Amino acid sequence: MNIIEPRLLKGFRDYDPAEQSARQAMFATIQSVFERFGFSPLSTPTLEYREILMGKYGEDEKLIYSFKDNGDRDVAMRYDLTVPLARYVAQNQNMLTLPFKRYQIAPVWRADNPQKGRYREFYQCDVDAVGTDSVLADAEVIACLCQAISALGVSGYYVRINNRAMFNGLSVVAIRAIDKIDKIGLSGVVEEMKNNGILDDEIERATTLIKNVNQNIPEAVSTVMDYLQQFGIDRALTSDSDKAGKVVYEPSIARGLDYYTGTVFEIMLTDKSEYGSICSGGRYDNLVDQYSKTSVPAVGGSLGIDRLFSAMTEMGLIKTQGSAKVMVFNLEQSLQNDYVEVVSTLRNAGISAELYYAPAKIDKQFKYAETKNIQYGVIMGQTEKDSGKVQLKNLATREQKEVLLTDLVGRLQ
């Protein structure tokens, strides 16, 4: 038989049990913060009609995974969680009570060039408030995402904020160039605008806006910042050395997606700028309109968990967990039924427990338990069984005590 080489696609990865346990704990933490803020979960499909997704993402549209399905339909894999939400709201607007506050934690796919902490498949954790033009909602979305990041144990982050309306009158091409300023600098932005045939006059207006030499905070931004203060997020200046947990006005923030209309923001790690933004979002008052005659204003944000996971791993903030708490050793073939009974008793009492599947050398079984970070071993041979007892071993300290089988659950709880 030919052996097929086992390999992964570029930009995709497996998460082994240690990593995946930590990721799942992160998802659970984020979910509980989102729910505490009154957001409810929505699940939309991985595949959508391709036309639903096209024309929303600017030049990044080319990164969408799209193909013809078996029924010759043009389909596309979810590129973000915002556009499917807009489709959902338009499709179900007669049933929905607005404002509709939803969260969604799900993977998205982008055929981007893999970089540090950046994959072709990654999870987004989104909160959105649809059907409200209240600036309170803008502030609440940002506050909620900040709390989620804090709840993960990360304190070294700050928010950069601006308003897309500042760029009214500039072309989409100019805005997309501005969005790249962190990567290519102001001179790179100017060059990209020139290369795209933008006239000197527009370039001049764009650079003036970005530099905002007077550092006057536009009123639309200032209002959000005031509410953020009530949510516990203070203002800072770009020049401040300690911006952790604070919000900064940053006139060059544009966000690349075409659909933003008002507040735009991104969250950076204070000491890991190489990761770029780990969270971003803004107001998009005209997106639902693309699927509906009714206008529905909305605001939301998205936390990128995989990039954050990489950064947190570097920062030593990821704690890997063991698997089961207890392992029942398998020593004698004649006691298989007894071992099953012991392990079942533990599990029924809510204690996570493994049974080694077959009699094997005890050293091999110790090694297995150690590799899996199991805390306790239950050892029972014929002698123990006859006296209704087991040996309970702390696998870290190697301390061992004889306990009555009837006391085992109590001892472990």
Next chain:
Amino acid sequence: MNIIEPRLLKGFRDYDPAEQSARQAMFATIQSVFERFGFSPLSTPTLEYREILMGKYGEDEKLIYSFKDNGDRDVAMRYDLTVPLARYVAQNQNMLTLPFKRYQIAPVWRADNPQKGRYREFYQCDVDAVGTDSVLADAEVIACLCQAISALGVSGYYVRINNRAMFNGLSVVAIRAIDKIDKIGLSGVVEEMKNNGILDDEIERATTLIKNVNQNIPEAVSTVMDYLQQFGIDRALTSDSDKAGKVVYEPSIARGLDYYTGTVFEIMLTDKSEYGSICSGGRYDNLVDQYSKTSVPAVGGSLGIDRLFSAMTEMGLIKTQGSAKVMVFNLEQSLQNDYVEVVSTLRNAGISAELYYAPAKIDKQFKYAETKNIQYGVIMGQTEKDSGKVQLKNLATREQKEVLLTDLVGRLQ
């Protein structure tokens, strides 16, 4: 502007907040049972090289979503969680301690004909023990899945079990025909075998096996059933009227997937046979071999959560949950900052709370809170604010009490 019709692809669906809350609670319950049995989580990507998936699923292979990606690679969407697991084990075998007990809860995609409770995107909840040929593992996988179903509040289910080795000597085509017996009956199976050119002699042997007129339980099946009894799952006969929670020997169970080699099983709902099996699995000792020179025996099973969710909805077993516990009413424009302070205080105390985003008629706000099943309202106008008090209203009973702002958290906890 042209409006794009908001619509879903056939076989795909949105889960609204009420349904998705219930689904997420189901996932959490299942996850905790899997972990109690000592299984650890693994995450594999949605997309794999197409060649990894091909040749594993028999004639159902045509249901795989596959396409060429932007880099002209042949890729395919995950069809089940077992084949990627085998690929993972082969790829990482030098790092893994065997047996490797993992669970994965994730969506898979099949371009099948949508039917009752059957979608093109659906979640599977899998447990597998890789690297053991112990029959204990076969029994434990089945027991674990049964406990997960019980933990969801479903007691009306039973296990059907057989062993693929019973069909040794029969062709793959014959086995695939046998697998359809529930849908097309014995005469249908015979006809399909005939249509596929199977000779009378083989048909004769197949029908004898399926009917197993003597109802002798093969030893390989009997051993698993004995262990299952220790796990709390008793034997029953097909003819028994109450099979709930029990295991039945069923000589016609073949399971359609080509990779099974030993124990095969499926779990049915006692009163909802129209849903087919809600869970299935078996032993597949030669699957990892397709990616590796080392032979790695394995056994596992898969719980289909979407079909079960549909059935549970019909049975009235799905409890929908409310969103936030408390809503802070928004009455006066001048009190926006105070409302934010109140809602933040509640949230910081771990109480899920919403703030209505803008001053609006109180009736409208009541209606909103009611639609979202919110339990309590906090009502504060200028008068209350001046005296450091709020009105706390039970939104179901409409009972209302004036409480000190400083007592609010205590009252709600």
